[in-house]
Amino acid sequence: MNAILDSQIFRLLRRFDPAVTTAFGCILLLLVVGGTYSSNFLSPEYLLQQLKVASFLGIIATGMMMIILLGQIDLSVPWVVTVGAMMSCAVVGHGTVGAILAIPFGILCGVAIGLVNGFGVAYLRIPSMIITLATNAVAQGLMVVYTGGFSPQDSASPAMRYLATGFVIPGLPNSVVCWAIVGALAVFLLTRTTFGRAIYGIGNRERAAYLSGINTRRIVMTAFGISGGLAALGGVLLAGYASKAAQSMGDAYLLPAIAAVVLGGTSILGGRGSYLGTVAGVMLITLLQSILSVMQMPEFGRQIIYGVVIIAMLLLYGREKLQR
Numbered sequence: 001m002n003a004i005l006d007s008q009i010f011r012l013l014r015r016f017d018p019a020v021t022t023a024f025g026c027i028l029l030l031l032v033v034g035g036t037y038s039s040n041f042l043s044p045e046y047l048l049q050q051l052k053v054a055s056f057l058g059i060i061a062t063g064m065m066m067i068i069l070l071g072q073i074d075l076s077v078p079w080v081v082t083v084g085a086m087m088s089c090a091v092v093g094h095g096t097v098g099a100i101l102a103i104p105f106g107i108l109c110g111v112a113i114g115l116v117n118g119f120g121v122a123y124l125r126i127p128s129m130i131i132t133l134a135t136n137a138v139a140q141g142l143m144v145v146y147t148g149g150f151s152p153q154d155s156a157s158p159a160m161r162y163l164a165t166g167f168v169i170p171g172l173p174n175s176v177v178c179w180a181i182v183g184a185l186a187v188f189l190l191t192r193t194t195f196g197r198a199i200y201g202i203g204n205r206e207r208a209a210y211l212s213g214i215n216t217r218r219i220v221m222t223a224f225g226i227s228g229g230l231a232a233l234g235g236v237l238l239a240g241y242a243s244k245a246a247q248s249m250g251d252a253y254l255l256p257a258i259a260a261v262v263l264g265g266t267s268i269l270g271g272r273g274s275y276l277g278t279v280a281g282v283m284l285i286t287l288l289q290s291i292l293s294v295m296q297m298p299e300f301g302r303q304i305i306y307g308v309v310i311i312a313m314l315l316l317y318g319r320e321k322l323q324r
Contacts, residue, residue, distance in 0.1 A: 017265045017274060017277060019263075019264065019277060020264060020265050020274065020277040020280055023263055023264055023265070023277060023280035023281055023284050024280050027280065027283055027284050027287060030284065030287040030288060030291060031287065034287065034290065034291050034294070038294055041290075041294075048171075050287065050290055052173045052175055052176060053286055053289075054179075054282050054283055054286040055173070055176045055178065055179035055237075056175065056234050056238055056241070056253075057234075057256055057257060057260060057285065058179045058182075058183070058260075058278075058279065059178065059179050059233055059234045060230060060231050060234040060257045061256075061257045061260045061261055061281070061282050062182050062183065062186050062278065063114075063226055063227030063228070063229070063230035063231055064227060064257040064258060065186070065264075065266055065273065065278045066186070066190075066199060066226055067128070067223060068258070068261050068262070068267075068270065068273070069190075069199050069200060069203045069266060069270055069272075069273055070199055070202050070203050070219075070220060070223055070270055071202070071206070071269055071271065072121060072128035072220070073129055073258075074114075074117065074128065074132045074227050074228075075129060075132040075133045075136055076114075076117060076132040076135045076136040076228070076231075077136075077227075077231050077250060077254045077257060078248070078250040078251045078253065078254050079137075079139035079140045079250060080110045080113050080114070080136070080231040080232055080235070080250065081110075081231050081232065081235035081238065081249065081253055082139070082140075082143060082235060082245070082246075082248060082249050082250045083106075083109050083113065083139050083142075083143060083232065083235065084106040084231065084233065084234070084235030084239075085106065085232075085235035085238055085239035085245035085246075085249060085250075086146070086147075086152055086154070086235075086239075086245040087106050087109045088102040088103055088105060088106025088107075088156070088160060088235075088236045088239060088245075089154035089155060089156055089157075089160075089239055089244060089245045090152075090154050091105045091106075092154060092155065092156065092157045092160075093154055099157040099158070099159065102156075102159070102160060102236075103157075103159060103160060103163070103236055106232050106233075106236045106239075107229050107233050108229075108232075109232055110228040110229045110230075110231050110233070110235070111225050111226075111228050111229040112228070113135055113139060113232075114224045114225040114227050114228020114231075115224065115225045115228070117131055117224040117227075117228065118221030118222070118223065118224030118225055119221055120135075121220055121221075122217035122218075122224075123217055123221075147247065151246060151247060152244065152245045152246065154245065155243060155244050156239045156242075156243050156244055156245075157240075160236060160237075160239060160240030161240045161241075161243060162174065162240070163175070163178065163236070163237060163240050164238070164239075164241040175237050175241070182230065182233075183275060183279065186275055187275050195219065195222070199223060200272070201214060201271075202214065202216050202219060202220065202270070202271075203267075203269075203270025203271030203272070204270065204271035205271075234250075235249070235250060255306040255307065256285050256306060259281070259285055259306045259309045260278060260281035260284070260285045261273070261278055261281060262281070262309070263277075263280070263281035263285065263309060264276070264277025264278040264279070264280050264282075265277035265281075266278065285306075288305070292305070
């Protein structure tokens with residue numbers, strides 16, 4: 001009887017991804033540390049505020065996860081976020097029609113940049129690190145030309161502010177609802193569609209996926225388009241949250257987005273990972289940022305921590321993939 005029970009427990013434990021379990025364990029540890037450091041850290045109001053802050057990173061990290069599952073990387077996130085924010089605010093100045101089109105226009109700008117990235121990777125065979133870094137620089141240059149190098153003067157529309165700070169569901173910020181919807185769609189795409197299976201297949205071995213009949217170029221291009229759109233959506237929400245866009249407002253989201261994905265167990269070499277892990281990684285990074293902020297850790301210290309995390313996870317999952 002004991003042997004049967006032990007066998008069932010062993011099977012149950014095997015179903016849990018160790019990285020995801022570790023991430024949730026670290027979240028509990030951070031909550032304990034934060035609660036010890038500050039009495040307000042565990043208050044419902046403070047935790048809800050942290051969840052709201054996490055929603056912006058969560059939406060951006062969703063697109064990043066799809067790219068990393070392909071075994072690629074998207075370094076254009078900082079200025080795609082900024083483009084989405086600035087272009088949506090810019091359209092608001094064109095009257096009622098502009099206010100209505102502000103949110104979709106900002107997202108479409110991000111999709112367009114993502115498709116350029118995807119075309120470069122899929123059809124021109126340019127390494128994703130190079131093409132996304134280049135498009136990030138181009139987007140930065142275009143926004144500097146647009147603003148003349150000064151802080152943007154355009155304001156967010158009421159719809160943008162409501163989407164970022166309002167409450168459709170009492171007690172639950174709209175930004176969190178947006179993240180929940182994006183997350184649900186991502187889980188559906190990755191687990192219930194041929195598109196999702198193709199992403200995992202390409203991440204494991206692109207040539208084998210191509211030989212099995214998958215249109216790898218279309219899948220890669222689509223994934224980059226989704227990533228760009230979600231990064232721009234994050235920018236739209238951030239602009240609504242701050243009531244306006246700002247230069248370089250997306251710079252703070254590149255390393256945290258990558259770190260959140262790899263902390264959640266997604267192999268940075270592609271082909272393996274779950275969205276639950278990404279959610280855990282986002283919450284972990286958000287709580288870590290909060291604690292470091294309370295401890296008055298300077299920005300360079302935070303960047304060092306994110307970099308160390310990414311290197312450690314790359315060594316862990318890189319070695320594991322090579323051994324398979």
